[in-house]
């Protein structure tokens with residue numbers, strides 16, 4: 073029986089009425105791609121590339137980045153790899169960038185905003201990604217997009233780099249982690265191939281509660297109906313445009329979160345490696361219709377405790 077349980081993690085998450093959810097992993101180091109595959113992940117839905125830039129005295133070269141990304145495409149052996157471009161600023165300090173201190177770092181020059189200020193860093197990363205895309209199925213994802221100008225500028229730069237490198241186009245997606253991106257999701261859906269909801273940041277920005285604040289940790293729950301309604305709105309806007317939505321924030325790896333997100337129509341759950349087997353097993357034991365019913369009721373709850381009590 074233990075052997076059968078172990079092998080089950082390699083089976084897809086097909087629900088009792090045939091609906092399938094992609095279960096992929098969040099990783100933040102080159103060696104984790106292989107671990108993700110061994111744990112049953114069907115690819116990588118979020119590569120946090122910050123690991124290449126932190127704890128060192130200068131930025132990584134294009135070649136070093138290419139080597140890291142190619143190691144991952146090789147380990148994934150044809151499974152998809154979504155590479156998120158650099159997401160520093162906020163709480164992640166990088167001494168060699170000499171970033172000025174900010175009053176409100178989470179509302180400051182973070183993620184894509186920093187990349188626009190440092191096109192040298194951004195372009196070398198994009199060059200490495202496009203070169204790595206010649207070694208396996210890579211998609212690009214931009215973090216902290218808050219305006220349409222952000223996504224248009226990021227795409228324009230990516231296209232310039234792609235032509236320089238001579239690579240084929242790849243799917244470009246964006247993180248949904250800022251309320252303005254949710255409210256404008258119908259417009260954003262015209263710009264990208266997919267959305268991935270970053271519920272860690274979306275919860276922080278929707279509830280105005282610092283994601284790392286110890287006194288607010290219990291209240292800052294990604295299953296709060298305010299966050300779930302935002303995700304619902306995002307899925308509606310994406311599906312009207314024929315685009316798919318994933319979730320890569322922490323609630324996707326929480327079995328209760330996985331059930332509700334599935335019911336909201338989220339197609340891909342990107343979760344920590346140790347959660348893969350349990351989330352797949354949980355979904356296999358349910359019908360899509362049942363999760364849709366739970367999700368509908370969750371949207372009508374008044375707080376996160378009520379949502380959690382549904383399951």
Ligand code: PEP
Nearest residue numbers: 249270271272273320321
């Ligand atoms: C998120 O914000 O939910 C997310 C997945 O990105 P990060 O945790 O790296 O900010």
Ligand code: MG
Nearest residue numbers: 249270272273
């Ligand atoms: Mg985030």
